[in-house]
Amino acid sequence: MNEFELIARLTKSLPTNENVVVGAGDDCAVLDLGVPDKLILFKTDAVVEGIHFTRETSPEKIGRKALARCLSDIAAMAGTPTAALVTIALPENFDVEFVAKIYDGLNSLAEKYGVAIVGGETTTNPERILISIALLGTFPRGKQILRGGAKVGDAIFVTGELGGSLAGRHLEFEPRLAEARWLAEHFTVHALMDVSDGLGGDLRHILNASKVGAHILKSAVPISRAAKLRARGGDTTKPAFVAALTDGEDFELLFTLASKDAVKLVDAWHKKFPGLKLSCIGKIVAGEGISIRDKIGTHTFNAHGYVHFS
Amino acid sequence: MNEFELIARLTKSLPTNENVVVGAGDDCAVLDLGVPDKLILFKTDAVVEGIHFTRETSPEKIGRKALARCLSDIAAMAGTPTAALVTIALPENFDVEFVAKIYDGLNSLAEKYGVAIVGGETTTNPERILISIALLGTFPRGKQILRGGAKVGDAIFVTGELGGSLAGRHLEFEPRLAEARWLAEHFTVHALMDVSDGLGGDLRHILNASKVGAHILKSAVPISRAAKLRARGGDTTKPAFVAALTDGEDFELLFTLASKDAVKLVDAWHKKFPGLKLSCIGKIVAGEGISIRDKIGTHTFNAHGYVHFS
Numbered sequence: 001m002n003e004f005e006l007i008a009r010l011t012k013s014l015p016t017n018e019n020v021v022v023g024a025g026d027d028c029a030v031l032d033l034g035v036p037d038k039l040i041l042f043k044t045d046a047v048v049e050g051i052h053f054t055r056e057t058s059p060e061k062i063g064r065k066a067l068a069r070c071l072s073d074i075a076a077m078a079g080t081p082t083a084a085l086v087t088i089a090l091p092e093n094f095d096v097e098f099v100a101k102i103y104d105g106l107n108s109l110a111e112k113y114g115v116a117i118v119g120g121e122t123t124t125n126p127e128r129i130l131i132s133i134a135l136l137g138t139f140p141r142g143k144q145i146l147r148g149g150a151k152v153g154d155a156i157f158v159t160g161e162l163g164g165s166l167a168g169r170h171l172e173f174e175p176r177l178a179e180a181r182w183l184a185e186h187f188t189v190h191a192l193m194d195v196s197d198g199l200g201g202d203l204r205h206i207l208n209a210s211k212v213g214a215h216i217l218k219s220a221v222p223i224s225r226a227a228k229l230r231a232r233g234g235d236t237t238k239p240a241f242v243a244a245l246t247d248g249e250d251f252e253l254l255f256t257l258a259s260k261d262a263v264k265l266v267d268a269w270h271k272k273f274p275g276l277k278l279s280c281i282g283k284i285v286a287g288e289g290i291s292i293r294d295k296i297g298t299h300t301f302n303a304h305g306y307v308h309f310s
Numbered sequence: 311m312n313e314f315e316l317i318a319r320l321t322k323s324l325p326t327n328e329n330v331v332v333g334a335g336d337d338c339a340v341l342d343l344g345v346p347d348k349l350i351l352f353k354t355d356a357v358v359e360g361i362h363f364t365r366e367t368s369p370e371k372i373g374r375k376a377l378a379r380c381l382s383d384i385a386a387m388a389g390t391p392t393a394a395l396v397t398i399a400l401p402e403n404f405d406v407e408f409v410a411k412i413y414d415g416l417n418s419l420a421e422k423y424g425v426a427i428v429g430g431e432t433t434t435n436p437e438r439i440l441i442s443i444a445l446l447g448t449f450p451r452g453k454q455i456l457r458g459g460a461k462v463g464d465a466i467f468v469t470g471e472l473g474g475s476l477a478g479r480h481l482e483f484e485p486r487l488a489e490a491r492w493l494a495e496h497f498t499v500h501a502l503m504d505v506s507d508g509l510g511g512d513l514r515h516i517l518n519a520s521k522v523g524a525h526i527l528k529s530a531v532p533i534s535r536a537a538k539l540r541a542r543g544g545d546t547t548k549p550a551f552v553a554a555l556t557d558g559e560d561f562e563l564l565f566t567l568a569s570k571d572a573v574k575l576v577d578a579w580h581k582k583f584p585g586l587k588l589s590c591i592g593k594i595v596a597g598e599g600i601s602i603r604d605k606i607g608t609h610t611f612n613a614h615g616y617v618h619f620s
Contacts, residue, residue, distance in 0.1 A: 010410065010432075015425060017426045019392050020393065022428075023428045033446075038343070038344065040343065042393060046433045048435055082343065083330065085353070087442050096316065100319065111325045116327045117324040117334070118332075119333060124358060130440060132354070132397050134352070136446075
């Protein structure tokens with residue numbers, strides 16, 4: 001049983017109440033706590049030593065990453081982050097300076113995005129450091145953009161470049177908060193999420209939630225320099241395109257909107273965010289699953305994230 | 311450096327913003343998100359295998375305890391819990407049934423208290439299970455009861471009985487949500503918290519935050535049957551009274567109010583909650599620290615939680 005199957009089983013029948021607008025299954029939970037013009041976003045995310053960072057990672061970058069991942073989920077709902085709690089589980093003989101530097105990295109990212117750190121907890125995890133962030137955010141009532149809103153004919157867009165994040169970007173990425181808010185304010189975005197598990201897997205979440213399929217144009221997928229270098233260097237058997245679809249930890253925005261808005265968006269984007277690439281990588285179609293078109297023909301992309309040329 | 315010293319260092323200069331009413335340092339953070347008649351409570355709490363439960367603990371009780379601890383913090387602010395996120399970190403070869411039963415225990419307590427479970431995360435912690443709960447709650451605007459409000463002359467009260475929780479109660483305690491809300495509605499409570507680290511240590515948090523001291527009457531401290539049995543059984547060198555002050559995980563309410571309200575409170579309490587003991591254990595005095603009066607005289611109680619008879 002993998003992570004997604006476990007989550008599907010555990011979230012089958014969760015307790016709910018009248019405050020819940022969106023429960024488990026999207027980038028954040030959405031709650032109505034009675035703020036007249038806003039709904040509340042609620043999210044947790046954990047990083048674990050040996051999985052999301054190593055003992056050699058600089059502590060400032062560990063703290064930064066822990067919060068940045070969670071901020072990316074607020075971006076994925078076009079929200080504004082408000083306040084976070086930090087749970088840090090430490091081996092017994094922790095180095096106080098190391099832990100203080102984790103907080104330095106975390107705090108300085110929090111300050112950049114106006115997020116208050118309002119407490120949390122230290123506890124013991126004897127073998128490795130684990131940091132869990134709980135984050136609250138808000139967005140304008142009536143403006144929610146979920147994974148399930150993609151419509152047949154929509155253009156599919158992704159920001160930035162994908163793949164090869166492990167070479168360094170996973171510790172330094174910028175959560176796309178301003179970009180997502182601008183999108184939500186100026187365009188009718190149908191579906192939105194952040195790319196955390198790889199474009200291939202994450203696009204599938206939008207498709208499944210929206211009950212549609214996608215055609216992707218291989219040449220349109222923006223592949224990072226890191227993924228290309230890695231593929232060329234021979235230290236992986238993964239072609240750069242497959243890396244772009246499956247590496248994960250890109251933390252870029254993936255979204256769909258009506259094709260008729262696509263040109264207007266691209267023009268406006270280049271003026272507003274000249275430093276950040278925006279790529280139209282394909283379109284939403286009837287049916288299910290992902291098919292990828294290249295010079296040879298059309299191929300299907302399977303559930304485990306690897307391309308099977310058929 | 312112990313947990314409290316580390317927390318003091320890490321929370322010295324945290325980023326804040328205009329939404330923060332109470333940051334790190336009380337039972338919950340308090341936020342003003344613009345709900346007209348309410349403020350928001352925000353809390354996280356983690357339980358770790360080998361520390362808060364063992365591999366032999368029934369999974370339902372593990373899940374129940376994880377949420378109950380967090381609910382007790384909402385009670386400590388006289389709040390009402392609303393929604394929780396569950397982060398569960400698991401060894402790679404976890405038993406799916408075991409994890410499902412953790413959720414069963416957690417969900418059934420959530421349902422009892424009207425708490426929605428709105429998602430969370432599963433991640434990997436190779437050596438042991440760790441569960442972190444993030445919880446939101448609310449309380450009526452203007453009705454907050456913090457640790458720092460105790461006044462000289464106040465009577466000090468504690469609910470239930472203390473000590474020996476490890477014998478079983480730490481897995482089965484009931485968060486005192488209804489009791490705390492009733493207290494806040496009917497009495498002017500000056501300081502309130504839940505007893506999680508032992509009466510001795512937790513009372514000190516109230517005293518330090520309020521800049522006062524306390525006189526405790528030894529014979530008035532309610533000692534649990536479990537603590538008495540354990541002391542009599544000879545499997546500990548800790549006298550039952552010391553256990554009541556230092557064992558921790560009692561999750562009872564500790565609070566102070568004006569002495570003039572004490573008799574009225576005791577009368578009303580016995581009518582409202584006939585099944586739950588309420589004990590007046592002493593009074594708030596000028597100065598600092600805890601002194602304990604018994605038949606022999608008055609003794610001071612030191613910062614490490616152990617009684618030094620002087």
